[in-house]
Amino acid sequence: MSALRIVQFNEPQDFIEAASQYDTYSMNFTLGSLLDYTDSIQAATQTHRDRPTKVLLAVYRGNELLLSLTKHAEAFAWMMASPSHVDTSCAQDGADLLLAAQMLANYLSSITDPNLVDKVIGPELAVDTFIKAWVAHMQSKGVHLTALEPSVKGWVLCATRASLPPWSTPSSHNQVSLASSQEDIAALAPLYVEFSRNGTHPQTLEVAQNVIREAVDKGKVWAYRSGDAVAGYILVGRVTPRTVAIRNVFVLPDHRRKGIAETMVHTVTRYYLGVAPSTHKGNSSTAPKEGIKEEICLNVSDPAAMKIYKRCGFMLDDVRDPHTERKRSFRSLWGGVERAQ
Numbered sequence: 001m002s003a004l005r006i007v008q009f010n011e012p013q014d015f016i017e018a019a020s021q022y023d024t025y026s027m028n029f030t031l032g033s034l035l036d037y038t039d040s041i042q043a044a045t046q047t048h049r050d051r052p053t054k055v056l057l058a059v060y061r062g063n064e065l066l067l068s069l070t071k072h073a074e075a076f077a078w079m080m081a082s083p084s085h086v087d088t089s090c091a092q093d094g095a096d097l098l099l100a101a102q103m104l105a106n107y108l109s110s111i112t113d114p115n116l117v118d119k120v121i122g123p124e125l126a127v128d129t130f131i132k133a134w135v136a137h138m139q140s141k142g143v144h145l146t147a148l149e150p151s152v153k154g155w156v157l158c159a160t161r162a163s164l165p166p167w168s169t170p171s172s173h174n175q176v177s178l179a180s181s182q183e184d185i186a187a188l189a190p191l192y193v194e195f196s197r198n199g200t201h202p203q204t205l206e207v208a209q210n211v212i213r214e215a216v217d218k219g220k221v222w223a224y225r226s227g228d229a230v231a232g233y234i235l236v237g238r239v240t241p242r243t244v245a246i247r248n249v250f251v252l253p254d255h256r257r258k259g260i261a262e263t264m265v266h267t268v269t270r271y272y273l274g275v276a277p278s279t280h281k282g283n284s285s286t287a288p289k290e291g292i293k294e295e296i297c298l299n300v301s302d303p304a305a306m307k308i309y310k311r312c313g314f315m316l317d318d319v320r321d322p323h324t325e326r327k328r329s330f331r332s333l334w335g336g337v338e339r340a341q
Contacts, residue, residue, distance in 0.1 A: 006057060006060075012034045012054065012056065015058070016034055016035060018065075019031060019058070022085075024294075025084065025158035025243055029079055029238065029299075030081040033076070054072055055070065055078075057104060061096055079121060080126050082122075101126045105137050106137050114138060114143060119336040120335055121152075123331065127333045128333060131147050145339060147336075148337060151336070153333055155316060156332045157315060160313075176268070192208040231252050233250055233264075234248065239293075242295060246265070246298040262311060266312050271288060
């Protein structure tokens with residue numbers, strides 16, 4: 001096997017170009033976030049007064065990307081990613097991934113302020129190995145750190161055209177449409193606030209209005225209408241040339257257990273994969289302005305939500321893509337460290 005080596009990139013665009021051939025669901029979080037940073041969303045990011053903190057590292061096995069670790073702004077977590085061809089059920093890939101994570105931990109202290117290394121998100125095995133190696137490495141330098149309990153454990157799932165189940169044409173599918181008006185923004189912002197309360201960073205109505213307004217302007221938020229009211233929404237993002245991510249799926253409590261989330265996911269997934277029903281409202285003839293995607297992905301930690309996504313064609317556990325035979329899911333982890341007391 002080829003020896004492993006670390007490559008450090010100077011600019012996000014350099015990393016994006018080098019990693020473009022690995023543009024699949026498993027790299028969406030890293031590539032999509034960096035692409036967001038380098039286009040119009042960069043302006044929105046700067047309103048939060050983030051100081052640029054560019055660390056762009058990749059471990060190669062020969063000429064093949066094995067593992068990456070990137071950070072592009074202070075407020076963002078460190079993003080770890082491994083291409084979908086890396087299969088940890090293979091002994092060699094698993095061993096090399098562990099070694100790559102350890103190499104990154106040992107290299108990182110020489111190029112960045114160790115105090116900036118706090119939260120890391122990515123494949124469970126790689127993140128766990130990196131954090132353990134980072135704590136041990138800093139211990140050798142007299143800096144005492146403690147690994148935190150993971151704040152989020154879940155799965156990253158992927159759907160492709162080949163994995164989609166037959167479309168059953170539910171009567172409610174035409175109630176799902178792209179949000180487009182000021183009225184939509186006013187209706188969706190409170191739902192976004194409610195959604196944020198389930199996470200670690202609850203948002204104010206003002207912030208929610210700004211997020212939804214930007215999403216509406218970019219055509220990235222879908223609403224489910226029940227009569228004159230909006231009962232749920234889907235927010236998409238992290239668009240790359242081949243992938244798009246579903247970022248939020250939310251249904252108001254009074255409207256749950258009615259199949260709304262599943263209808264929204266069915267509709268939106270098919271739309272971006274280019275096999276959407278021809279009759280959903282507002283999209284009878286238009287394709288996504290971002291282009292048809294090969295894969296649509298999402299992060300999920302709730303078991304009930306996983307069942308919905310599986311019914312919508314997202315692949316989980318050991319299910320492999322029918323065409324490529326590659327795995328189309330992996331366990332994800334949001335871990336971190338803090339100074340020991």
